[in-house]
Amino acid sequence: MAEGEIDRLTQLLARLPGLGPRSARRAVLQLLKRREALLLPIAQALLAAAETIKTCSTCGNFDSTDPCALCRDPTRDEGLICVVGDVADLWALERSGAVRGRYHVLNGTLSALEGRGPEQIGLDRLLARAREPGRRELVLALPATVEGQTTAHYIAERLAGSGLAVTRLAQGVPVGGDLDYLDDGTLMAAMKTRRPAI
């Protein structure tokens, strides 16, 4: 039966997204069975990550260098900044290859309920960066939630008259998406912003 260390490890792993108490227990068993191949390498990789991974002071990405590899890449378009609400979204966009400019990770989205104002999510840093010379466009890739859209609206208002184009990702039918499974809001948005078919 589980005792001290096993219980403690199970409870900690259960706090990871995607692992509940039951799958955390299965993970602990797997770790104990494969100490050399799994448990010790994971422990060491965690300690290495804790030591080497920093938050990029320019864009907010996680990387082993500061500024991060994306901010140091001289081939990327300085004119365009893509604004996201979470590092996970930055990684998703980067995997897609859709963005060849810079990024900026906000610390979440504005939320009166959860007490996140412009200061808490680091909007001043973004606005200062957006107003640097050579900037052309700010693409707001914020979540398609009420809070995400409020944040997008707030940013667009603060930059009105700055000469910067402030855009946001298109809403519509996902590529390969089945209309039958889509929510009404998405279908409504896709209909409203329909484009010529040729």
Place this chain on the structure above:
Amino acid sequence: MAEGEIDRLTQLLARLPGLGPRSARRAVLQLLKRREALLLPIAQALLAAAETIKTCSTCGNFDSTDPCALCRDPTRDEGLICVVGDVADLWALERSGAVRGRYHVLNGTLSALEGRGPEQIGLDRLLARAREPGRRELVLALPATVEGQTTAHYIAERLAGSGLAVTRLAQGVPVGGDLDYLDDGTLMAAMKTRRPAI
């Protein structure tokens, strides 16, 4: 974008049961965001587990002591040994409170295909333990697979004439189970071993 340490940690975590590449990436982000509350405690708990958790040399359970707490518990019935194919099954039975005897964890089940014979799964240790004086019954709680049932049959044959009762868990409808969702094999077994209703 992910670099060395982040990639390595993601790949290692993706090898845990219940985590795929995508959920491993989400877990890594969560870990990096909550270094003090999550990342370092998990790294430390892993190292502590690697150092303190042993395999019980009597029954095969994982515990911080050898013999394990279950083997040391003087209140448990020495006459009954419950045989499982995996520590996870021992923990499940122990949570249920169904077993008040001892356990024995085999190293999996017999499998000609995967080259696991009686030696590989540690059957000699079990048979020796079963033949110790004072034993009364061996409950085979092996998986309800062909391999599990082959293993159960093999053990029962090897202990024929030893005077030990060799039993196995009943098969049937799970408590709270919906007949409509059950497989034919289970329904067949439940029908065949039906009992008086009063």
